[in-house]
Amino acid sequence: MKLTIDGTEVEAREGASVLDAALDAGVFIPHICKHPDLEAVGGCRLCSIVVDGEGPAVPACKTPVREGMVVDSHAKAAEDVRRMAMELILATHPSDCTGCPKYGVCELQSMYQYLGVSPTRWRCRARTVATDDTNPLITHMFTRCIRCGRCVRACRELRGVGVLDYQRTPEGIRIGIDGGVSLEEAGCRFCGACVEVCPTGSIVDTLGLAKEGRSREDNVVPCRSGCPAHIDIPRYLRHVKNGEWEKATAVVRERVPFPETLGSICTHNCQGECKRNHLEGPLSICRLKRAAAVRDTGEWRRRTRHDALTGKRVAILGAGPAGLTAAYYLAEKGHHVVVFEAEQKAGGQLRYGIPAYRLPDEVLDREIQTILDVTQGDDAEPRVEIRCGERVCDPKALKSEFDAVLVSVGTFDGTVLPTPGHDLEGVIRNTDFLKAARKGEPMDVRGRVVVLGGGNVAYDCARTAVRLGATSVDVCCLEAEAVMTSTPEEREEAAEEGVTLHDAYAFTSIDESAERPGHVGAMTVHKIAKFYFDEQHRPVTELVEGGELTIPADYVIFAVGQKPEDTRDMGLELTHGPYVVADAEHRTSEDGVFAAGDAVTGTKSVIGAIEGGRESAEAIDRFLGGDGDISEVLLDAEVPVQRIGKVPAGFYDEPTEPKMEPAQERKADFRPYECPFSESEAEHEASRCLQCDLRLTLTRPRLWNEY
Incomplete structure (x- = not known):
């Protein structure tokens, strides 16, 4: 039906409100209690209008459209109601906006600037209600609340949680929780819908949750942004919660070709970013990836892109996570790929740098074979060829063939x-x-072993030494335990197996054995009081007086870093010794030669190397004349359920721990000792997800200057 609003003829669907009809047509009418995703209540009176030239003023959000009606939002009767309503709101609102987290994006600020209104006719009444900052993740600044009720309606109508409500207090009506209990005691899902719909800075994310330099979307869903490959973690966790293992694996495989491998050994940066760290502990995101992958039936294979062959050939030096990832995506883009691997088996650090008790050969073999099978498709010849036992040190020489x-x-x-x-x-x-x-072909370390280093590689060495029969294993590192790069669970499990940690020690000397001249006899270290970098960025170590410690040792294993071994002979520009210089497009100093993974970045993580492989595949595809789009859609997009309801049983539980063999049994051999989550364990653990990404599905209200 057609109507006229402020002199503009607009069309609207039957049953729509005048406010919705105006905003949809790009005609701005002030409003504050109305949110695009919430039913209107007509409480703020800022959207007052006059219909057909007759008074009194009525709220546009509660007035349905009718054929031929004429609406005037600038009529004197409407303006008078609107100005008085805004003045009354401002009379109890803090006058200082600059200290508010919503400064610059506050709907109230935008509205009173548009109206040119101030509370000058009214006696300002400051509300001295203390800010509630006792809850994790959400802070409630009552002084900035205008009682529009959007948060209450979002909690009730959008999410079905019903925690927030209007409260009658000595200070007047305010938004709160029945009984004055904490959000957790009330059953809050911490979904953040209340934060998202609040038009002022009353309900906000707890200070410090948002990181500078990170986009709003990344701050809202930090697990996804914390993952180097940006796997859509909340999406696959919803499928795990529902027992949809194939769908969950498809979501993971849209970004990485090694879901079970990563589910077994990933350093899980995502878990460090999980907002549940501020509650009972993060989700076991990594283990849930494995729980889905081990139950995958491969249904996603039907959806791989498998573009037509281009006739282009790419050589890849190294069959590690970066090289194999690049090979997969380049092959799916239609290019023929030959991977040269110096060792007798593909896998790189996945096979030769990670102990079998963490990542057995059969898992890695299966996922590499999947890459070969999927990329071959119905072609007569495989698109990916892996040539093991071929060490190539001159990439430029390959340019005549590739x-x-x-x-x-x-x-x-x-x-x-x-x-x-x-x-x-x-x-x-x-x-x-x-x-x-x-x-x-293990080295004989049946004796006393000292490992130098504090990362996961150091603990891989220590726990491998235990399994090879070492009589004692000590780990010494420069860092204090609180800042060690190894994961806490790695240190805990190693301690159960008998590994002793000496943190914050400087390495003084490796001492010769008196009984075996020329052989290690002990390791001397010194306790560190303070470690820092001076003004010239040089490391400064202050030692504890008398803090020297000598540890008897027959073997000392250096696990303090590693570097590329073949790059110095490649004729490429290098930096910091043997590391290949590559730009943002992964291009090296030689045209047509690209580089990715640890050879460029230094040893970081498997997931980081995989993302390097993805990025280099995009760059190489563009170099070969493609569009650089390697994305795959292995699962139809779905709209997540908005009404998540009351907290399920176990929502506030501690993270689910997997079943594993006792230390005395697991340290006897290299068999994997950690069991994947059972179906019920995985579904329960995934149900603890806060579903932070639901906030991004809510419509962002437009400010008046956007119309």
């Missing part, structure tokens, strides 16, 4: 610090030690 080359050789050259005694027999590099164990 259209592009990717260097992703990883970091297999372990670092040995020039500590006195580092050349004694019994000093071992971490890379040599772990590779030998994975090849079935």
Whole structure:
């Protein structure tokens, strides 16, 4: 039906309100209690209008449209009601806006600026209600509340939780919780809908949750932004919660080709960003990925893109996570890929740098074979060819046969610090030690072992030494335990297996054995009082007086870093020694040669290397004349359920812990000791997700200057 609003003829659907009809047509009428996703209540009176030239003024949000009606939002009767309503709101609202978290994006501020209204005719009454900052994730500043009720309606109508309500207090009506209990005691889902719909700075995310330099979307869903590959974590957790294992795996595989591998060994940056860290603990995001992957039936394979062949050929040096990821996506874009691998089996650090008790060969073999199977499709010849046992040190020489080359050789050259005694027999590099164990040719460390380093690789060495029969294993590192890069669970499990940690110790010397000249006999370290960088960015170590400690040792394993081993002979520009220089497009100093993974960034994480492989595949595809779009849609998009309801049983439980073998049993061999979550365990753990991404599905109200 047609009507006229402020001189403009507009069309509206039957049953729509005048306010909705105006806003849909780009005609602005002031309003504050109305939100695009909520039913109107007509309480604020800011949307007052006069219909057909007759008074009194009525709220546009509660006035249905009718054919031929004439609406005037600027009539004197409407303006008088609107101005008085805004003046009364401002009379109890703080006058200082600059200290408010919503400054610059506050709907109330926008509205009174549009109206040119101030509370000058009224006696301002400051409400001195204390801010409630006792709840995790959400802060309620009552002084900024205008009692529009949007938060109450969002909690009730949108989410079906019903925690917030109007409260009668000595200070007047305010938004609160029955009984004055905490949000958690009341059953809050911490979904953030109340924060999202609040038009002022009354209900906000707790100070410190949002990180500078990160987009609003990334701050709202920090787990997704914290993942280097940006896997849609909330989406796949919803499928896990519903027992939809194939769908969950499809969501993961839209970003990475190694779901079960990552579910077993990922450093799970996402969990460190999970907002539930401020409640009872983060979700077991990594283990839930594995829970889905082990139950996957491969239904997603029917949806892979498998573009037509382009006739272009790409050589990749190194069959690690970066190289194999790039190979997969380039092949799916129609390019023929040959991967050259120096070792006898593909996998890179996944196979030769991670112990079998964390990632057994059969898991890695299965996921590599899946890459080969999927990329082959119905073609007569495979699109990905892996040539093991072929070490290539001159990528430029391949340019005569290939259209592009990717260097992703990883970091297999372990670092040995020039500590006195580092050349004694019994000093071992971490890379040599772990590779030998994975090849079935383990080094003999039946004796006392000291591992130097504080990362997960150091603990891989320590726990491998335990399984190889070491009589004692000590880990020494420069960092204090609170800032060690190894994960807490890795340290806890190692301690259960008998590994002793000496944190915040400087490495003084490796001492020669008196009984075995030329061989390691002990490790001397010194307790650190303070460690920092001076004005010239040089490390400064202050030692504790008398804090020297000598640990008997037969073997010392350096796990303090590793670097690429073949890059110095490649004729490419290098930095910081052997690391390949590559720009944002992963291009090296040689045209047509690209680089990705640890050989560029240094040793970081498997998920980081995978993302490097994705990015390099995009860049190479563009170089070869493609559009660089490697995205895959393996599952139809779905609209998540908005009404999540009351908290389910166990919502406030501690994180679910997987079943694992006792330390005495697991340290006897290299068999995987951690069981995947059962279906019920996985579904329960996934149900703890706050579903932060639901906030991003809510409509953002437009300010008046956007009309």
